[in-house]
Amino acid sequence: MGKLVSSTFFQKITLWMPGLISFLHYKREYLNADIKAGLSVAAVSLPVSIAYAELTGVGAIAGLYSTILPLIVYALFGSSKQLIVGPDTATCAVVAAVVFPLAADDPMLRWQLVVLLTIMIGIWCIIAGKFHLGALADLLSQPILIGLLNGISVTIIVDQLAKTFGFHYDYSYLIERVVYLPVKLYQSHLGTTFISFITLLILIAFKKYKPRYPAPLFAVVIMTLFSWLFNFEHFDIHIIGNITGDYIPLEAWVDFDKGLMRDLVVPSLNIAVICFVSMMITVRSFATKNNYETNADVEFKALGMANIAAGLSQGFVVSGTSSRTAVNDANGGKTQLVSIIAAALIGFVVLFLLSPLQYIPTSVLGVILIYSSISLINVQTILRFFKYDRDAFYLSLSTFIAVLLIGIIPGMALAVLLGIFLFLRRVFRPKDQLLGVDDDGRIHSLGKDVKPVSNTIIYRFNSPLTYFNIAYFKRRIISYIDESEQPVNYVIVDAIPCFTYKDVSVLSGINELVNALKVRNVVLILSGRRKTLKNWFKQMNISPDHNYIEFTYDLYFAVKLVQSREHMDNKNEDEDTD
Numbered sequence: 001m002g003k004l005v006s007s008t009f010f011q012k013i014t015l016w017m018p019g020l021i022s023f024l025h026y027k028r029e030y031l032n033a034d035i036k037a038g039l040s041v042a043a044v045s046l047p048v049s050i051a052y053a054e055l056t057g058v059g060a061i062a063g064l065y066s067t068i069l070p071l072i073v074y075a076l077f078g079s080s081k082q083l084i085v086g087p088d089t090a091t092c093a094v095v096a097a098v099v100f101p102l103a104a105d106d107p108m109l110r111w112q113l114v115v116l117l118t119i120m121i122g123i124w125c126i127i128a129g130k131f132h133l134g135a136l137a138d139l140l141s142q143p144i145l146i147g148l149l150n151g152i153s154v155t156i157i158v159d160q161l162a163k164t165f166g167f168h169y170d171y172s173y174l175i176e177r178v179v180y181l182p183v184k185l186y187q188s189h190l191g192t193t194f195i196s197f198i199t200l201l202i203l204i205a206f207k208k209y210k211p212r213y214p215a216p217l218f219a220v221v222i223m224t225l226f227s228w229l230f231n232f233e234h235f236d237i238h239i240i241g242n243i244t245g246d247y248i249p250l251e252a253w254v255d256f257d258k259g260l261m262r263d264l265v266v267p268s269l270n271i272a273v274i275c276f277v278s279m280m281i282t283v284r285s286f287a288t289k290n291n292y293e294t295n296a297d298v299e300f301k302a303l304g305m306a307n308i309a310a311g312l313s314q315g316f317v318v319s320g321t322s323s324r325t326a327v328n329d330a331n332g333g334k335t336q337l338v339s340i341i342a343a344a345l346i347g348f349v350v351l352f353l354l355s356p357l358q359y360i361p362t363s364v365l366g367v368i369l370i371y372s373s374i375s376l377i378n379v380q381t382i383l384r385f386f387k388y389d390r391d392a393f394y395l396s397l398s399t400f401i402a403v404l405l406i407g408i409i410p411g412m413a414l415a416v417l418l419g420i421f422l423f424l425r426r427v428f429r430p431k432d433q434l435l436g437v438d439d440d441g442r443i444h445s446l447g448k449d450v451k452p453v454s455n456t457i458i459y460r461f462n463s464p465l466t467y468f469n470i471a472y473f474k475r476r477i478i479s480y481i482d483e484s485e486q487p488v489n490y491v492i493v494d495a496i497p498c499f500t501y502k503d504v505s506v507l508s509g510i511n512e513l514v515n516a517l518k519v520r521n522v523v524l525i526l527s528g529r530r531k532t533l534k535n536w537f538k539q540m541n542i543s544p545d546h547n548y549i550e551f552t553y554d555l556y557f558a559v560k561l562v563q564s565r566e567h568m569d570n571k572n573e574d575e576d577t578d
Contacts (some may be wrong), residue, residue, distance in 0.1 A: 018298060019336045020234045029335040038341025041084055043214035044327050045342060046349060048372065050240070050357065051216075051365040052087035054163075055156065056096050056316050057103075058111045060243050060357065063087060064350050066315030070306040071343035075336035076249075079294040080283045083344070084324040085306050089372050093152045097408040098267040102260055103325040108252055111314070112180045114247065116261060118318075119311035120268035125276065125304030132281075134296025143396035144415045145277060147383050150396075151403025151411060153373040161185075163366030166192030166238070175406055191235045197225055199367040212330055216368050218473055220360055227359040238362045243354045256333055271317060271410060279320030286325055287465030313495035323372070330530050395422060430463030432476055435494070435555070443555050447456050455489040456562050457481065457554065462485055464500040470509035473498070488522055490568070492558045496528035502536045515542040524549045527558040 013020065027402050053063030067086050074085045095114060103110035128134075134151065157269045158177055162169055166189025169177050178363055189453055208214035226232070232239055280296060301567050303319070310318050320458075328338050349357075385393035398418055435443050435458035435525035436450040443458065444450045452458070457480050481488045499506075510524075517524050524544075530551040552558040 002063075016301075017076045017297075018079045018152045019074075022335045023082065023337070026168050026335065026337070030337070033332035033334055035189050035339040035341060037328045037331040039345065040212075040214060040331045041324055041333075041342040042336060042345035044324055045086055045215040045222040046346060047360075047365070047368060048324075049087055049346075049366045050220075050360065051372075052089070052092045053316070054365050055092045055160075055369055056087070057100060058107070058114055058241050059351070060196040060360075060550075061246070061354075062315050064112070064315075064346060066318055067315045068312045068343045068347045068350065069309040070315070070318045071339040073309040074306045076341075077298075077305045078336070079298040079302070079392045080287060080320075081284050082286045082290065082325055082328050082338070083279070084328050084339060084347055085279075085303075085318045086321050086324060087316060087320050088278070088279060088321045089156060089369070089376060090152050091151055091154055091271060091319050093406050094267075094271050094274060094412070095317050095489040098264070098271070098543060102263055103356075108154065108248065109256075111248055112252060112256055112259065113264065114316045115243055115266050115314055117264050117271070118307050118316050120305040121263075121265055121272045121317055122307030122309075122311060124272040125300050125307060126270055128272070128276070128442050129300030129302075129304060129306075132297050134300055141392075141395070141419055142381075142397050143385060143392040144419050145281075146378050146385075147396035147399025148274075148403060148412055148415060149376045150378060150382070151400045152406060153248045153362075153376040153410060155408065156373040157370050160369045161365040161400045163238075164192070164196040164363050164370065165189065166236075166363065186431060186575045189236065191232075191237045195223060195232070195237060195361050196363045196367050199364045200371070201365070203371050214327070216371075219368065220364060223364045224356065224359045225359055226512070227361055232359075232361055232376065240362060240365075241360055242358050274412070275299055275307075275317065275319035278322075282320040282322045282325050286329055287330070298447065304554065320434060323375070331545075346473065351397050365372075379398050391422060395419060416509060427463050427468055429472060430461065430469070432462060433459055433460045434458065434480065437559060443559070452486075453492075453559055453562060454485055454566055455493060456559075456566075457488055457490070458492045458559070460494040460495070461498040463498065465498045465506045465509075466503060467505035470506050473510060475515065476512065476514045481517075481520060481522060488520075490523050490562045491517065491527060492525045492555065492562065493526055494528060495526040495533060499526070499533060500537070502542050502570045504542075507537055507540050507542050511542050511544045518545060522548070525552055525562070526550070527552045527555045547567045 003179060046464075049063035049067045050060045053066075056062070070085050074083065078085075083514045095117060098117060099110055099113045103113055113507050135147060142332055155174055158181070159169075161181070162184070165185060166185045169180075169184065171177055171180065196380075200461070202219040203215045205220060227237070227239055276299070280299060283299055307317050310316060332337050381398050382393065395415070395418055399411065399415035403412045405411070406414070426511050433445045434452070436446045436452045437443055438450045446452060457477075459477060459480065461476070465467065465473060477491055477493075481491065514524055526549070530553050533551055548563075552561060
């Protein structure tokens with residue numbers, strides 16, 4: 001009995017913490033690869049975490065706090081063996097867009113808002129996972145996501161140019177900054193520009209000659225060493241300055257304006273969706289590459305737990321990071337132990353090596369952010385949309401322009417709204433097809449080698465029938481009958497794609513269609529879902545004239561039925577003539 005209880009308890013624990021299974025059944029031969037990958041992940045995570053702290057508008061220490069506990073928590077709660085969580089470009093830019101207007105120039109209030117926003121995001125993610133809302137991974141379609149990432153990337157690049165060239169913007173809106181950028185570039189600080197140029201050369205050189213090495217780490221180490229040796233501050237080159245391991249003091253929370261939390265509710269929900277969607281793209285791609293399964297609902301909970309851990313440790317929003325996950329995969333990382341090793345190394349730096357970090361030039365971090373943002377720009381996919389799917393192209397382009405013109409948060413909201421409208425338009429007025437039979441008796445769309453069945457229309461409506469498109473469905477069928485050059489005796493409807501759930505408005509609309517066809521002496525044949533459709537009509541107490549509606553198992557059965565009846569009618573006519 002005791003063993004049974006223990007086994008049941010263990011099963012429940014592993015359902016919540018799938019990572020435990022990897023640790024309990026760890027294969028020793030994985031250890032060397034995991035250690036190597038963990039070192040590489042830590043090497044990449046250190047500089048970019050500090051850079052993302054600058055982007056988010058909080059102290060560098062918050063970037064390190066955002067990396068340690070979330071890595072450990074995800075290693076236990078996530079279903080992906082390779083995903084590395086941490087701050088990423090897109091989410092940090094969105095967080096900054098939310099927090100900066102609320103905090104104005106108060107750095108402590110900004111940090112508090114970032115922490116609360118992060119915890120809220122974590123709570124939303126856990127709730128979504130609890131209610132099995134993993135399907136939200138598909139809410140932001142690829143066109144929206146591509147347009148959003150392109151817009152965010154351009155926003156970050158323009159913003160970080162000020163750090164890399166050593167000037168300050170006079171305007172907060174992107175368009176105004178772009179307009180006055182040539183003037184500002186003319187005012188660039190020569191020393192800062194030179195440091196940025198050297199940093200860029202280091203990143204490019206490592207990518208070309210040593211692509212597996214953590215280029216950002218080497219760039220930061222080299223330029224920090226020069227900063228210490230040559231005292232960059234003496235030349236008016238801005239550096240991070242003293243980094244301490246301080247937390248937000250308790251009195252700051254006591255004095256915090258609780259009303260500001262209302263302004264974080266909707267943005268936190270939006271960011272939670274962005275984090276999850278971008279994370280699932282990475283999770284699925286690496287799971288497919290390495291042939292293992294993941295669970296979207298488990299990932300939602302794991303993302304929530306990681307963000308709550310980030311918030312409670314005074315850090316900011318984390319998500320799945322494609323670049324660091326790629327580093328993990330390229331170095332042969334096999335299990336979640338990689339995240340534990342990387343977290344331990346970053347924790348060691350926080351405890352014992354904070355002092356050297358104060359010499360990091362902010363221009364170096366700006367170059368790293370620009371370099372990372374350029375990799376997010378995806379023009380090729382947008383051009384592919386233009387060639388193969390104009391609706392997707394216009395949606396992606398609209399998202400990109402909206403982010404640039406009205407900002408990240410409202411641009412994202414507008415993009416989702418446009419995506420929903422596009423979907424509704426397709427459902428309201430979907431494409432339809434007339435089908436026929438080829439020489440081998442197979443049913444296809446009408447074409448050169450596919451001919452219509454005599455005196456029959458075979459119709460396919462490419463959308464579920466609902467109360468708001470049933471009238472359009474009826475009009476399309478009647479118009480095809482009235483415009484037909486040949487007499488029509490039968491209309492065969494492919495019922496499988498359009499009858500997906502019971503709707504009284506749809507069934508009543510079918511009854512009205514039967515009455516309209518009765519006037520034209522045309523029989524309606526619904527092919528597919530035969531028993532289901534009969535039951536739906538019976539349950540709704542709707543009884544179309546059985547002489548003008550029939551139900552068959554599939555399209556081929558319906559075609560054979562029509563051809564058989566047409567043959568019999570022709571035979572009877574011949575007999576009457578004789």
